[in-house]
Amino acid sequence: MEKQHNLSKNQKIIFDLIDKSPEPLKAYSILFNVQKKGINAPLQVYRALDKLVEIGKIHKIESRNAFIACQNSSCQISKATAFSICESCEKVSEINNLKLSKYLSNFEDDSGMRYNKYNLEFFGLCKKCKSK
Amino acid sequence: MEKQHNLSKNQKIIFDLIDKSPEPLKAYSILFNVQKKGINAPLQVYRALDKLVEIGKIHKIESRNAFIACQNSSCQISKATAFSICESCEKVSEINNLKLSKYLSNFEDDSGMRYNKYNLEFFGLCKKCKSK
DNA sequence: CTTACAAATGTTATATTATTACATAATGTT
């Protein structure tokens, strides 16, 4: 059972913005958009983002320095994330593929490392951009 | 057959530095280290880094904003990269696992996207840090 | 050799992303 996190005021404002957005949002674009709600400083945004990432409500797209709402209810606390990124239109989607996540969560090699988390980003052309 | 790239002066200086380093290097740490060789500006570093990434001699560790020399001669032009990252000591290694790369290179889902590139980062504790 | 083109360099300024430090307030627990 997932622990229920009650978002604080700033966390809720920022999560709602990201959740409604059709595309990943960057921190300073978020800042600009929430200034009318009384969030004035970068740090207020980054603190909320950190917390939201920590509890798995959003993910950071590392190659883009941008944030997207989790679209995968079974994504346990951001420990196993995979995304598809269109290099033409920059559309990003979270991949929800049980076989893939099982394969990667169980991945082991001879390095002696225990992996407890991964992040995977696929790049290519989305359906739309392919047909142009 | 791989195309042979003759590195330019700056590219060579910066590649040699990264190649000798036991850990991923950040752009401004590189800049600091090559100033005695006449490279004075961030842009000179970033341009060399961009080129080295493009031709597959180095990779960017996205979650760390740092660069590491390719340790995998069969890594075709940075189109299929996987790394292990220790969250304690920050040791980073390139994973060279044929099964993994085949699995990911052939990955398809129902999104209609054609993937031509991926980057995977595993996180955990390395052997050393596990036993502490 | 010289013309032409592509790639790389040098330099200055600036944009973008993220954190440190410190003070205060709200929330949850005993």
Next chain:
DNA sequence: AACATTATGTAATAATATAACATTTGTAAG
């Protein structure tokens, strides 16, 4: 109430990355 934990507010600054423009070097054709 007392205490700990989490969140907020604010200012300053650090770290990462790119834009714009002028110049030079490398390469290949004619």
